[in-house]
Amino acid sequence: MKHDLSRVPEIIERYPQQPSSLIMVLQDIQKEFSYLPCEALEQTAAKLGVPLSKVFSVSTFYNAFSLNKKGDTVVRVCIGTACHIRGARQIQEQLETALKIQAGETTKDGKFTLEVVGCVGACAMAPVVLTNDRYHPQCKVNTVKKLVAKR
Amino acid sequence: MVSLTINGKVVRAEEGEYLLAVIRRMGIDVPALCDHAAVEPYGGCRLCMVEITKESWDGWKNYVTACLYPAEQDLIVNTHSEKVIELRTSLLDLFLARNPETPLIQKLAADHGLTKTSFEVVPEPNDCILCGICTRVCDEMGFAAISMVNRGHGREVAPPLNEAPPDCVGCLACAQACPTNYIKFEDIGTTRKIWGREFELLTCEKTGRPTITREFAAFLSKHRDIPEEYFKVNDEAHRDELASTMGRITRWSVQEETK
Numbered sequence: 130m131k132h133d134l135s136r137v138p139e140i141i142e143r144y145p146q147q148p149s150s151l152i153m154v155l156q157d158i159q160k161e162f163s164y165l166p167c168e169a170l171e172q173t174a175a176k177l178g179v180p181l182s183k184v185f186s187v188s189t190f191y192n193a194f195s196l197n198k199k200g201d202t203v204v205r206v207c208i209g210t211a212c213h214i215r216g217a218r219q220i221q222e223q224l225e226t227a228l229k230i231q232a233g234e235t236t237k238d239g240k241f242t243l244e245v246v247g248c249v250g251a252c253a254m255a256p257v258v259l260t261n262d263r264y265h266p267q268c269k270v271n272t273v274k275k276l277v278a279k280r
Numbered sequence: 281m282v283s284l285t286i287n288g289k290v291v292r293a294e295e296g297e298y299l300l301a302v303i304r305r306m307g308i309d310v311p312a313l314c315d316h317a318a319v320e321p322y323g324g325c326r327l328c329m330v331e332i333t334k335e336s337w338d339g340w341k342n343y344v345t346a347c348l349y350p351a352e353q354d355l356i357v358n359t360h361s362e363k364v365i366e367l368r369t370s371l372l373d374l375f376l377a378r379n380p381e382t383p384l385i386q387k388l389a390a391d392h393g394l395t396k397t398s399f400e401v402v403p404e405p406n407d408c409i410l411c412g413i414c415t416r417v418c419d420e421m422g423f424a425a426i427s428m429v430n431r432g433h434g435r436e437v438a439p440p441l442n443e444a445p446p447d448c449v450g451c452l453a454c455a456q457a458c459p460t461n462y463i464k465f466e467d468i469g470t471t472r473k474i475w476g477r478e479f480e481l482l483t484c485e486k487t488g489r490p491t492i493t494r495e496f497a498a499f500l501s502k503h504r505d506i507p508e509e510y511f512k513v514n515d516e517a518h519r520d521e522l523a524s525t526m527g528r529i530t531r532w533s534v535q536e537e538t539k
Contacts, residue, residue: 181447182425185438186428
């Protein structure tokens with residue numbers, strides 16, 4: 130998959146050209162491309178004066194960053210304590226069956242990425258599923274598939 | 281200078297000097313895996329944990345890594361209290377689950393009465409103890425070619441993007457400093473292979489043996505002010521030259537004296 134990386138220099142220049150801008154730059158790149166392209170990492174390293182190895186280290190440390198392209202919709206199943214006891218695992222299984230992928234994977238058509246996450250801070254709504262930034266409260270095993278129905 | 285008590289003995293230390301250095305100077309054996317003379321203390325392996333307290337602490341005790349704790353006036357340190365041994369043993373139990381085949385870990389564990397881990401052994405064990413000495417030495421050398429990647433149980437030492445590291449010059453500092461010889465390299469003739477890269481080794485003009493990589497020599501002459509001439513011969517030839525120079529000086533001074 131080819132991407133238009135011409136916007137990368139502009140993203141890097143939004144912040145002071147110093148090592149401490151690294152995470153902010155990576156966040157913006159992640160937002161723009163929904164992952165961190167290798168070429169973008171190389172440009173970031175060179176511009177901010179951070180060794181490429183350190184940029185890679187940071188990119189692989191945080192869950193917010195991904196080195197693989199994510200789907201258009203990122204489906205996050207909360208498996209925190211409250212969601213877990215209210216059946217988050219069954220919800221996860223339903224979504225895995227519906228999307229024919231395992232948690233952590235992206236569908237072949239690039240439409241969905243399925244992730245499991247710790248607590249999303251909405252325990253009263255357990256079990257919770259997020260599609261991108263939208264919260265879906267009190268998910269049910271027999272209706273959760275609707276969230277990933279073809280649109 | 282400050283004075284403190286270590287295992288019942290009053291010792292003097294420079295203010296701010298780390299406890300581990302003071303302990304080692306007393307000849308007390310405290311295990312430490314991430315400690316290396318070439319790099320700053322790291323507090324990664326946690327094995328140098330010691331018990332500290334003070335008269336004024338009302339019996340309250342704390343457990344700190346000796347490598348990162350500065351010597352303080354009136355500090356009372358116990359390097360082998362029951363609790364410290366217990367902590368160290370638990371840590372070695374974890375190390376043994378990660379590095380079951382590593383002789384260094386096996387020996388330390390055996391010293392603490394462990395031959396087998398009580399945890400589940402990792403699926404694909406290797407000899408990397410994640411002490412970070414290699415990556416820190418590489419930073420210190422000025423290359424930062426390799427680093428720690430991922431986190432939690434996926435943490436490992438790797439070159440950027442898991443490809444041959446562009447900033448590596450094949451100096452071997454990482455492999456040399458690795459306490460478990462996990463970092464593999466190969467020198468065949470004038471070719472050196474490390475981290476998936478291949479380097480050409482310069483040849484000593486006098487002995488005909490390989491010296492250092494072309495890239496490392498170029499780096500040292502550019503950034504460390506060492507003349508490129510210096511790398512035309514190897515250490516052996518340098519020593520040879522030094523010996524003959526010293527010989528000449530001795531003979532000359534003997535001549536001068538007998539005049």
